[in-house]
Amino acid sequence: MPLALLALAVAAFGIGTTEFVMMGLLPAVAEDLGTSVPTAGHLVSAYAIGVVIGAPLLTAAGVRVPRRRMLIWLMALFAVGNLASALAPGYGTLLAGRVLAGLPHGAFFGVGAVVAAQLVAPERRARAVATMFLGLTVANIFGVPAGTALGHQLGWRATFLVVTAIGLLAMAALWALVPRLPLERGNGLGSELRALANRQVVLGLLTAVFGFAGVFAVYSYLAKTVTEVTGLADSSVTWVLALFGIGMTFGAFVAGPLTDRALRPTLYGSLAALSVVLVLFHYTAHHTWAALVTVTVIGAVGFMTTTPLQMLVMNSAHAAPTLASASNHSAFNLANAAGAWLGGAAISAGWGWTSPTLVGAGLALVGLVIALVAGALDRGGRPRVSRIVGRSPIRRKAAAHASR
Structure with a gap:
């Protein structure tokens, strides 16, 4: 690298x-x-x-x-x-x-x-x-x-x-x-805006909003969940969040090669796994070691969605990917706000500190449905990676040298 x-x-x-x-x-x-x-x-x-x-x-x-x-x-x-x-x-x-x-x-x-x-x-x-x-x-x-x-x-x-x-x-x-x-050449604001309006880009951004909102519905209240439900001390929260971060790092590490090999299956699998593990956390939150393992897995499968979502919008935007790529992070932050709000609404309704896990599972499932619909509408089946930004500069230099 x-x-x-x-x-x-x-x-x-x-x-x-x-x-x-x-x-x-x-x-x-x-x-x-x-x-x-x-x-x-x-x-x-x-x-x-x-x-x-x-x-x-x-x-x-x-x-x-x-x-x-x-x-x-x-x-x-x-x-x-x-x-x-x-x-x-x-x-x-x-x-x-x-x-x-x-x-x-x-x-x-x-x-x-x-x-x-x-x-x-x-x-x-x-x-x-x-x-x-x-x-x-x-x-x-x-x-x-x-x-x-x-x-x-x-x-x-x-x-x-x-x-x-x-x-x-x-x-x-x-x-x-x-x-x-x-x-x-030719990649001005007009090209970027047209790429942003691409149907697959829009569906990719919607997948990010709903799918990642499932992560933040739980993460926003993780500290209270592990202290009030799991029974951990307040001083343990930092280490619980570190476990979540370790899971995120593992998820990012494995998502790269998996996405290079099969983008949409990686996205489908991570969203499906996220919805399942969030439901599991509703039950494992009551048991210390099971809760800690589940928190780590949530971080892993949750962050496994980010790389395929990023590549999906970039691939769909073809030769003008920059604005679509940046907008994906706006979608992630909208997911942050929406997930936290919906998880908080469930708690305020008196459904308990584990209720955001079920809210998050539902949001991840909606994200999966949107991703599946997008895949069905993508008649090409596979993203044309070579059209993202052309050949890499290193390969262009090699080609130019060989043509001399």
Whole structure:
């Protein structure tokens, strides 16, 4: 794998850390700024709003910017947003800083996925995209627990200063390791918008919204589930979340080669497995070891959906995949919000702390149905991978050399 994928993974690690670490810092932030924890919880939503808004807008604005330069600019905005969060004098400015930090999230992963696919041979593109996503999953194992611990020891502002430094490191790595990649001719905003309207792209985005909402319906209330139902101590929550992150990392690791071999079957299988394991968690949550194993499996099968969904929208968008790729991350964050809301509604209705597992299973099942319908409508049967972004730059150089 090219070293450039390491630079993308470092950036993904920083993004994943800042996205999820706020959940562990909410009590400290609320106390420092003199607000309640539920009000401080809006800082999590503010980041998601930034992702949903920024993914299409920033990608559209930079559609003619060389991709290496675009990645560096996006990480610069990410660093500025986290620095603004660290220096925020009050709740309102911190809210604005979180929105600013979230703006480049979807655009970065959208452009980064296209770049990763360009760096390798067509039969290894899903593995390259999955390698970038590994940075996001590793953040849940190391970055989020370390950032939470640092925030409690030195104050929550120290955590965002460190994340800012990670952003600057990622900028340097992108500048040093990512090659200058030529833009495909004729790929303007019009082409990207037409690709986004493709039926298969729309169905892929809907699959992401419903399928991944199943994960977040459970993940959003995982801490309360394992303390109130499983009976674990509050101090164990960090390790439970780390187990979920380990599952995510395993899922991302195996999803790459599976997606390269059989994209739609990988997507169908992961969504079906997700719906089944979420139902199982409704029962295993009452038993410590069974609950811990199930949490790990949820992370694995849940994150196994991300690579095939990413490749699906990129393949369906053909020669103009950047905006569709970025919009996929808006879909993931809509899934975050929708899953958390529906899971919370089930709890508020008095159905118990395990009720989000059944809600999540239902959402994953809806995502599977949409994916199956999309597959039936895709008369080609298999995505034409070679049309995503043309041949990789390395292969183009070899071909040009051979023609001389």
